[in-house]
Amino acid sequence: MQLKTVENYEEMSRVACSVIIQRIQQLENPVLGLATGSTPEGLYKQMIEQYKQKNVSFESVRTFNLDEYVGLTKENEQSYDFYMKDNLFQHIDIDQANTHLPNGVAADLDKECIDYEARIEQAGGIDVQVLGIGLNGHIGFNEPGTNFSSRTHIIDLAPSTRKANARFFEDLAEVPEKAITMGIETIMQSKEILLLVSGEKKAEAVSRMIKGEISEEFPASILQKHPNVTVIGDEAALSLL
Numbered sequence: 001m002q003l004k005t006v007e008n009y010e011e012m013s014r015v016a017c018s019v020i021i022q023r024i025q026q027l028e029n030p031v032l033g034l035a036t037g038s039t040p041e042g043l044y045k046q047m048i049e050q051y052k053q054k055n056v057s058f059e060s061v062r063t064f065n066l067d068e069y070v071g072l073t074k075e076n077e078q079s080y081d082f083y084m085k086d087n088l089f090q091h092i093d094i095d096q097a098n099t100h101l102p103n104g105v106a107a108d109l110d111k112e113c114i115d116y117e118a119r120i121e122q123a124g125g126i127d128v129q130v131l132g133i134g135l136n137g138h139i140g141f142n143e144p145g146t147n148f149s150s151r152t153h154i155i156d157l158a159p160s161t162r163k164a165n166a167r168f169f170e171d172l173a174e175v176p177e178k179a180i181t182m183g184i185e186t187i188m189q190s191k192e193i194l195l196l197v198s199g200e201k202k203a204e205a206v207s208r209m210i211k212g213e214i215s216e217e218f219p220a221s222i223l224q225k226h227p228n229v230t231v232i233g234d235e236a237a238l239s240l241l
């Protein structure tokens with residue numbers, strides 16, 4: 001794993017954005033894996049800014065998001081579909097048909113998981129996957145105990161994850177109990193991973209991810225085995241290393 005220590009959230013977002021723009025410029029048909037949560041919001045702002053300044057075009061870009069809540073429609077403001085449009089897609093020149101998220105309201109969710117994997121494969125796999133990390137070490141929504149050989153699947157959200165994400169909802173009861181997420185193996189097959197992390201409250205998780213035992217009990221620890229991971233973190237988040 002490569003570590004890039006930056007000063008703060010702003011710089012983390014700028015550094016991540018510059019790597020992504022480089023890849024978009026280097027690759028003929030770039031495929032980006034995207035994440036949600038608070039962490040990548042600054043990155044998406046930077047990407048929009050760079051687009052407005054005509055430093056990048058997203059016309060050739062295809063995207064696949066890590067995950068989606070089960071039971072929330074695209075119109076629901078808490079859905080990750082809504083988040084992506086609101087925070088990125090509607091502000092740039094990407095073709096909406098090239099943006100993919102798992103459908104959390106598909107009639108047949110098992111089939112949706114298989115189809116999502118097939119769509120990623122058809123696109124040639126993910127070139128650069130953006131990741132955040134949950135306090136319990138989850139990546140995407142792969143909670144502790146998820147099999148390292150998992151592909152896109154349905155998962156029961158850990159009570160602690162529902163609590164952590166309740167800040168985006170009116171109250172805890174509204175946070176869905178299940179999600180559809182790329183599996184650990186899906187994530188591990190991306191050619192490159194950029195893991196973004198900011199703030200003291202993530203410091204322990206980051207230290208366990210980088211220095212801890214590789215175990216399904218702490219999903220992010222598997223990233224130690226990926227050949228091309230860059231952790232872009234601010235000083236607070238990397239303070240326990």
Ligand code: GLP
Nearest residue numbers: 036037038039132133134140141
């Ligand atoms: C969420 C998402 C993850 C994200 C993580 C951390 O539940 N499913 O993809 O990385 O939790 O979120 P945040 O960046 O808001 O701390």
